[in-house]
Amino acid sequence: YGNSFHNDWQFDDWASIVNNQAIQSLSNTATFFTDPRAFKDNAGDFLHMFRPLLLVSYALTYAIGGLSLPIWHAVQIGFHIGCTLLIFFLIKEISKGEAAAFFGAAFFAVHPVNSQAVNYLSSRSELQASFFYLLALILFIKCASYKGWKSHLLFLFSPICLVAALLTKSIAVTLPAVLVCWLWFIEKKSTLKSYLLTAPHFIVTAAFVLFRHLVITWTAKQISVSGQIIHSDYYTTNSRPFFDNLIIQAEVFWRYLCLLFRWDQISAIHHIEGPSFLAYLALLAILFLLSMLYFYRNKEPELVFCSLFFILIIAPTSIIPLNLPMNEHRIYLASAGIFGLISHLIVRRLAECQRSQLQYAMACACLLLCFCISYTSNRNTYWQSPIKLWQDALQKAPLSRYAHAQYAVALFRHNHFEEGVWEMEIANRLHGKMTQTLSVTAATYHNQIGNIHLAKHYIERALKRDGRDANTILAAAQVSERFHNPQKTKELLEQLLTLNPNHAEGKSIMQAFNKSCQTMDQEIEKLEQEMKQHGECNERMLRLAMALDRRGRHLEAGKINEKLIGQKVLEALLLHGDSLLRQERFLEAASIFNRLRRIPGTPSNCVEKLVISLAGAGKQKEANGLGQMLLKRGLKLSLDTRFAAQLPPYTGFPVSVKPNINKLTD
Numbered sequence: 300y301g302n303s304f305h306n307d308w309q310f311d312d313w314a315s316i317v318n319n320q321a322i323q324s325l326s327n328t329a330t331f332f333t334d335p336r337a338f339k340d341n342a343g344d345f346l347h348m349f350r351p352l353l354l355v356s357y358a359l360t361y362a363i364g365g366l367s368l369p370i371w372h373a374v375q376i377g378f379h380i381g382c383t384l385l386i387f388f389l390i391k392e393i394s395k396g397e398a399a400a401f402f403g404a405a406f407f408a409v410h411p412v413n414s415q416a417v418n419y420l421s422s423r424s425e426l427q428a429s430f431f432y433l434l435a436l437i438l439f440i441k442c443a444s445y446k447g448w449k450s451h452l453l454f455l456f457s458p459i460c461l462v463a464a465l466l467t468k469s470i471a472v473t474l475p476a477v478l479v480c481w482l483w484f485i486e487k488k489s490t491l492k493s494y495l496l497t498a499p500h501f502i503v504t505a506a507f508v509l510f511r512h513l514v515i516t517w518t519a520k521q522i523s524v525s526g527q528i529i530h531s532d533y534y535t536t537n538s539r540p541f542f543d544n545l546i547i548q549a550e551v552f553w554r555y556l557c558l559l560f561r562w563d564q565i566s567a568i569h570h571i572e573g574p575s576f577l578a579y580l581a582l583l584a585i586l587f588l589l590s591m592l593y594f595y596r597n598k599e600p601e602l603v604f605c606s607l608f609f610i611l612i613i614a615p616t617s618i619i620p621l622n623l624p625m626n627e628h629r630i631y632l633a634s635a636g637i638f639g640l641i642s643h644l645i646v647r648r649l650a651e652c653q654r655s656q657l658q659y660a661m662a663c664a665c666l667l668l669c670f671c672i673s674y675t676s677n678r679n680t681y682w683q684s685p686i687k688l689w690q691d692a693l694q695k696a697p698l699s700r701y702a703h704a705q706y707a708v709a710l711f712r713h714n715h716f717e718e719g720v721w722e723m724e725i726a727n728r729l730h731g732k733m734t735q736t737l738s739v740t741a742a743t744y745h746n747q748i749g750n751i752h753l754a755k756h757y758i759e760r761a762l763k764r765d766g767r768d769a770n771t772i773l774a775a776a777q778v779s780e781r782f783h784n785p786q787k788t789k790e791l792l793e794q795l796l797t798l799n800p801n802h803a804e805g806k807s808i809m810q811a812f813n814k815s816c817q818t819m820d821q822e823i824e825k826l827e828q829e830m831k832q833h834g835e836c837n838e839r840m841l842r843l844a845m846a847l848d849r850r851g852r853h854l855e856a857g858k859i860n861e862k863l864i865g866q867k868v869l870e871a872l873l874l875h876g877d878s879l880l881r882q883e884r885f886l887e888a889a890s891i892f893n894r895l896r897r898i899p900g901t902p903s904n905c906v907e908k909l910v911i912s913l914a915g916a917g918k919q920k921e922a923n924g925l926g927q928m929l930l931k932r933g934l935k936l937s938l939d940t941r942f943a944a945q946l947p948p949y950t951g952f953p954v955s956v957k958p959n960i961n962k963l964t965d
Contacts, residue, residue: 300376300675303418304369306682309567310705311421314339315357317366322357331355332466335518349511352466353424371420378426379417382632383408385433390639392440393485393601396646402664403642407635409671411565411678412558416631418682428468429632435460435471439478439500443486458499465507470632472508473611475500480607484600541620546574548617549582551625555613558627559637562674567681567688568705569625570696601643608636623701685709700729704736716743727757737761738771741778751781752883752915769799776808782881785816785851819850841870848878872898873905880908885915907940914943 308317321327321337331337331351338348356374364370383404391400407413416422435457442453464471478497482488551571558564589610592603612633649660681688689706696702704726710719723740741757758778761771776791792812795805826843833839840859847856860875876891889912895905906929913922926944929936936944 300372300379300417300679302676303376303679303682304372306368306372306418306679307684308368309419309421309682309685309688310708312419315421316371319357322354322361325358325362328355328358331358333514333518335515349469349514350424350467352463353427353468356423356427356467372418375417375420375423375426378423378430379408379413381430382426382433382635385430385437386635386638388437389433389440389635390642392437393604393639394643394646398649399639399642399646402645402668403635403638405668406642406671407638409668409675410559410634410638411562411671411675412627412634413631414565414675414678414682415567415626416628418679419628422628422631424468425470425628425631428464428471431460431464431467432471432474432632433635435464435474435500436477436481439496440481454496454499458503461500461503462507465504469511470612470615472504472615475504476611477608480604480611484596484604484607487600541618543574544620544624545617546578546582547571547624549585550575550578552585552613552617553581554625555630555633556637558630559634564695565627565678566695567692568623568696568699568702569627570699570702571624572698602640605636605640605643608639609633612636686713686715698729700726700736703729704739708739711739711743719743737764738768738774742774751778751881752911754778755782767798769795769802769805772798773802773805773808780812783849783851783853783878785812788812789816816850819846822846823850837871841874844871844874848874853878853882873902876905876908880912880915883915885912888912889916889918904937907937910940911943 315338316322319337319339321330327337331354335349337354338350360371360374386407387400387404389400390403391397394400416425438453438457438460442450442457445453461471461474464474475497478500479494482493482497486493488494551569554564554569588606592606596603609630613630616629645660645664649657652660681691686706686709689702689709692699692702693706703722707719707722707726710716710722720740720743723736723743726736727740737757738761741754741761744751744754744757754774755778758771758775761768762775765771772791772795776788776795779788779791789812792805792809795802796809799805823843823846826839826846830839830843840862844856844859847853847859856878857875860871860878872891872895876888876895879885879888879891889909892905892909892912896909906925910922910925910929913919913925922944926936926940929940
């Protein structure tokens with residue numbers, strides 16, 4: 300991992316670390332334990348993410364090095380080294396030998412399957428929770444090796460480490476069950492008194508679950524009292540039925556195991572559409588595996604414990620429907636069980652070999668370790684840039700709407716708006732009901748490309764999908780303002796502040812909007828008084844028409860423009876055409892801009908507006924022909940014009956989905 304210190308921030312890192320103001324001050328430490336909204340910058344959307352000790356870790360890292368990537372990666376690798384050492388001691392206790400412990404821990408340290416957990420900075424939750432989880436397990440095991448105060452001290456610190464693991468990530472709820480398995484299979488305890496040793500761990504786990512529930516419930520109540528609405532795409536778009544999720548996770552279980560051997564399948568995303576015939580077979584295979592473990596519980600207790608260690612740790616993410624059914628960092632801790640199982644089997648087999656065979660086997664094991672190191676080091680390079688990471692993900696999962704959406708966001712961050720908007724288009728086509736992707740597409744059309752009509756189209760779809768999402772309502776208000784519709788803009792901003800009275804950006808925009816409306820009303824009143832006192836003149840009439848149009852009084856502005864057009868005032872013609880275009884009266888706008896293009900001295904962008912008007916009116920052939928003619932003249936067209944005329948590169952889908960174009964849902 301020496302080449303990973305400068306790897307870039309990736310997807311969730313931006314919300315939970317880079318843009319999260321809560322972690323930028325250690326004075327917020329108490330808030331981490333009482334308000335789940337501190338986990339991400341978009342407060343209220345992630346109440347289920349109650350990870351206070353993780354946020355303390357983030358805040359300490361930020362206090363030491365700010366957003367310096369080498370510092371953050373150094374902490375990440377430090378936790379990974381700590382977990383590797385603890386796994387060495389765990390496997391040593393299981394196999395009663397250092398050879399198996401060495402190879403098991405070594406493969407855990409450098410295997411490519413764990414590269415996501417180490418490179419992805421938001422996966423510190425996995426690393427930190429695993430560290431305290433393993434420490435609690437080792438302390439519990441070791442307390443039996445001592446007597447007197449040493450044993451009591453180790454026994455006391457084990458539940459404390461469990462608390463630290465639980466406050467980092469909820470996967471630690473499985474530790475009491477793992478301790479029971481240890482006593483049953485490894486220690487071979489049979490008395491109730493022996494199992495009562497795990498009572499503090501069960502009590503701590505139950506207390507944490509209750510405390511977490513109370514904190515989340517109290518926060519949700521506070522939000523409701525303040526007038527906000529709790530919303531999250533996490534629940535609204537991924538609520539798979541329990542049985543369907545169980546069937547899918549059966550397939551995911553075997554996929555995780557395959558990743559230990561099929562390194563070419565390692566990716567930032569794994570696309571799983573839904574329950575399939577293979578998933579049902581996978582569930583039957585798991586039931587058969589459990590029956591075999593029960594059969595060998597006395598013959599091979601070490602192997603049974605390692606297998607159950609893997610199964611128990613991934614069980615919570617298999618039962619609870621999550622946003623993504625499969626994510627590699629989730630098997631970081633669980634993989635220790637598989638590495639322990641394999642190393643135990645190999646070392647036991649090698650013990651039966653002759654010395655020459657043993658040397659050959661050791662050489663093969665070291666060679667395999669070198670392959671792991673080489674592949675992991677190469678895999679780290681994909682995490683250097685979000686664009687490179689998601690290009691690789693799309694090659695392996697071309698039909699994943701999540702991969703297309705994340706690739707689009709990565710392109711936007713690097714100012715590749717032309718390619719990014721098409722990737723977001725594909726994400727919408729693959730899954731047209733995601734509020735977030737629709738909203739981001741609308742924002743890109745509005746802010747970067749300048750096509751307010753397509754922005755309006757996508758924002759209306761997003762609002763129809765979920766009219767309570769704060770970011771979507773804010774984007775809709777901004778688009779409405781561009782359409783010179785102040786009444787609709789005000790309604791949307793009021794709706795936003797009703798849902799979230801503390802929305803800082805919404806309040807700021809509302810204040811600026813009210814001030815702007817007041818200024819325009821004063822300007823209109825002043826111009827009307829001047830016209831009464833000094834009579835009508837083209838300049839005053841034009842200024843009044845512009846002010847009325849911005850205020851949303853399009854009919855009054857249109858009447859003034861018609862008077863000015865009769866007097867052959869060029870500026871009035873331009874103003875009227877723009878107003879018609881904003882009102883989506885495309886045929887009338889096309890007629891105005893077609894007339895303007897023939898008048899000498901007309902601005903060059905009038906022809907581009909004609910292209911947009913023709914496309915909006917459904918005359919795509921004429922729009923494309925006019926656009927081609929402008930390109931032949933050597934004119935540099937705006938993104939908006941090229942989108943409207945369907946000029947290159949907007950004539951087809953990107954390379955990433957061409958092999959699967961026939962499978963697209965739209």
